[in-house]
Amino acid sequence: MLAITGPHQYESVVSAVHQHLPPVPNRFVDLVPESGLKLTPRHYAYLKISEGCNNRCSFCIIPQIRGDLVSRPAAGILGEAEGLIRSGVKELLVISQDTSAYGVDVKFATSKYRGREVKAKFYDLAKELGQMGAWTRLHYVYPYPHVDQVIELMAEGLVLPYLDIPFQHASPNVLKSMRRPANQEKTLDRIKKWRDICPDLAIRSNFIVGYPGETEEDFEFLLDWLEEAEIDRAGCFKYEPVTGAPANELDGVVPEEVKDERFAQLMEVAQDVSFHRLQQKVGRTIDVIVDDVRPEENRVIARSKWDAPEIDGNVIVSNATGIKIGDIVSVTVTDNDEYDLFATPALN
Numbered sequence: 024m025l026a027i028t029g030p031h032q033y034e035s036v037v038s039a040v041h042q043h044l045p046p047v048p049n050r051f052v053d054l055v056p057e058s059g060l061k062l063t064p065r066h067y068a069y070l071k072i073s074e075g076c077n078n079r080c081s082f083c084i085i086p087q088i089r090g091d092l093v094s095r096p097a098a099g100i101l102g103e104a105e106g107l108i109r110s111g112v113k114e115l116l117v118i119s120q121d122t123s124a125y126g127v128d129v130k131f132a133t134s135k136y137r138g139r140e141v142k143a144k145f146y147d148l149a150k151e152l153g154q155m156g157a158w159t160r161l162h163y164v165y166p167y168p169h170v171d172q173v174i175e176l177m178a179e180g181l182v183l184p185y186l187d188i189p190f191q192h193a194s195p196n197v198l199k200s201m202r203r204p205a206n207q208e209k210t211l212d213r214i215k216k217w218r219d220i221c222p223d224l225a226i227r228s229n230f231i232v233g234y235p236g237e238t239e240e241d242f243e244f245l246l247d248w249l250e251e252a253e254i255d256r257a258g259c260f261k262y263e264p265v266t267g268a269p270a271n272e273l274d275g276v277v278p279e280e281v282k283d284e285r286f287a288q289l290m291e292v293a294q295d296v297s298f299h300r301l302q303q304k305v306g307r308t309i310d311v312i313v314d315d316v317r318p319e320e321n322r323v324i325a326r327s328k329w330d331a332p333e334i335d336g337n338v339i340v341s342n343a344t345g346i347k348i349g350d351i352v353s354v355t356v357t358d359n360d361e362y363d364l365f366a367t368p369a370l371n
């Protein structure tokens with residue numbers, strides 16, 4: 024017997040076998056490259072750490088489709104990350120339905136990675152990934168108290184000072200009706216504490232307007248909260264019923280024109296906050312990772328540590344001769360608009 028695993032822990036079985044009989048990569052047989060499957064440019068890759076979700080948000084049917092949380096063993100994730108980095112990946116985007124709940128289902132079980140026992144725990148995994156030498160960005164985190172520890176890793180520079188937290192709303196009434204995780208937490212206090220620990224922290228979030236029962240007061244509360252929390256990057260969706268979601272049974276349907284108005288108002292506030300947050304970066308010298316080059320304009324399109332690919336803004340670097348896609352370069356920020364920073368290569 025090589026190991027004892029839980030039900031459906033297919034990866035634990037494979038990982039136990041691989042520990043005793045390491046797989047030999049064979050490009051004629053393997054369906055995916057040694058680095059694993061990756062549908063993103065070579066310099067960044069998504070790293071899925073679990074499947075399913077233990078939460079039951081009333082507008083969502085993911086738990087019905089994917090089931091409860093099933094966390095991957097830490098060793099499997101770290102092995103995949105190592106392979107990705109070896110193949111040229113410089114930024115790992117950690118994803119799941121609820122990243123901060125990682126390992127809860129397996130009671131934080133350990134697995135052996137490079138001769139060490141590593142716990143399937145949010146903090147432990149973030150620390151291990153952060154030590155691998157690539158940028159590590161955390162998506163879909165909820166504001167639970169144990170996240171504070173991970174912010175310390177950000178302050179130490181091990182993990183990117185970036186959190187993607189899908190708050191969805193701020194009004195306690197709406198959050199309760201949505202059955203959101205951590206809806207009892209005092210999130211404003213928590214965010215302030217996080218920024219005390221790591222002043223450079225950027226927070227990206229999504230919000231839903233027009234959720235059934237959302238009153239004008241709830242919406243005003245959300246706008247005030249957004250300003251006070253200084254959410255760096257905010258996306259907004261107008262509530263749409265999803266077939267099979269419990270929220271469809273709720274009273275208080277918000278008319279479409281009210282949803283449109285609230286959407287426009289929220290985006291205006293979000294842009295304002297984003298502009299002022301970005302303005303504070305002007306004059307700083309920062310590292311950016313290059314996503315695209317525009318030789319005809321002598322510019323490159325890059326991202327800072329505060330920007331995730333495809334969902335956040337960019338850093339547009341001028342006078343960028345010789346800079347290539349995937350390079351991490353030092354630039355000085357010269358200007359900003361609502362979403363982007365403008366920069367030139369830093370003088371050594």
Ligand code: SF4
Nearest residue numbers: 076078080083085120
């Ligand atoms: S919206 Fe809620 S229930 Fe759906 S995946 Fe996210 S945390 Fe889980």
